[in-house]
Amino acid sequence: MQIDINAVLETLKAGKSAKTQASLDKLNEALKAYYESGKRDFSITTIGRVSAEANGVGYQSIRATANKHYRDLIEAWAAKAQTTTKKPPSVAARKSGQDYQLLERIDDPAVRALFGQIIRERDRYRSEANMLKNQTQIVIDKRPTAYSEPQSDASVELLPSLKGICSDNEIKALQTVCTDEWLEKLGFQANKLGQVKDELGTEILPRGFLTGLKKILGEIDE
Template sequence: MSTDMKLFLDNLKKDRSTCTQASLDKLNTLLEKRFNAGEEDYSIVTIGKLSASSGGVGIDSFRNKAGNHYKLLLKEWATLADTTTKKPPKRYSRKNEVSSDMELLKRLDDPAMRAVFGQIIAEKKKLKAENHILKQQTEVIVDMRPNQVFSAGQVQQQVEIIPSLTGVLVNSEIEALRDAIDENNLRNRGWIVSRLGSIKDENGRSLFKSGFVSAIQKILAEI
């Protein structure tokens, strides 16, 4: 350790508690080893983790106002190593290692291969654009209609046969349905049947929705 760094450390330790002085010495030893090893990462996160793992101060100690002396020591070593306390950028990036599509295309000598590869690149760009559009949409409607167009003569009409209601209802149930829409019974109760088949009371309030009477009439007609 240089004389200047030793003097800087002594000034930081001045008037500090025994525990703080010991922590500064421990941190200084760690930073000196990294400096001698040629390390470039002197970020608070990295040094804080390394220090804590060896029983020294952690990341919070560097960030707290009360631990400013630890941060000053870290900055001094970072300056000596010609760097900062920020995380250094990665030297190698996978993105930089992979050549672009056009660069790969230029490397192909065979015209036929270039044509095929060019189509693949175009298709990839198209799919990426469609994927981007789909991500922006909150609702996706998938058209499941067949691509083949049929003429009117080719389409065969399908007839759906509805099973008979005969035997489904017993006599008492049939009578109950007839009684429900019997005009005399409705009149005795003060109820009326509207034009749309709903039943209303004497005050005009709807008791059964529109289509109630006509629905029962259709059922009775099938029995």
């Protein structure tokens, strides 16, 4: 698409401070390099990360209400690339729904990896449960069993602490997931039942998720 990016840039720079003009130039350089690389994800989240990596304005600055000029420049490059600033759906998101859409919105790689592992474990258990439900033949063993008196000195095996399973960074990442600040950054809200929903009221994480995670972390009592 024939779009004069230079003309758009000069229009956006008109009347702006020297600092803002320099930031626009820096963002334009990052967008040009990104466009020429052949990539076509011009979402604010992605471009914010790309710009920050190039020592330019980051995601928070771009999405700020007062900084529409940054978003207008991104939209111009997106139009030139014949796309929009909406994030294109990933293959994983199309296959697995909202859970993997959530993963795409998590910038922290450690938190994203932990969430991915939790989702995969849940999917595995769900698959096993569904397989058991499909078993049509149930065999009940009615043979008598010999009673054995319980041992009074039976040993009790304690589960290892979270410290023995996860690294400090992993524990810190899990603790971050439980904070209201982190959820609000993604536009999510948690209720007292441990359920997480987005701004449209769509369930992102089921009831009991956050409360269970906090119990594992030892932040709340059983």
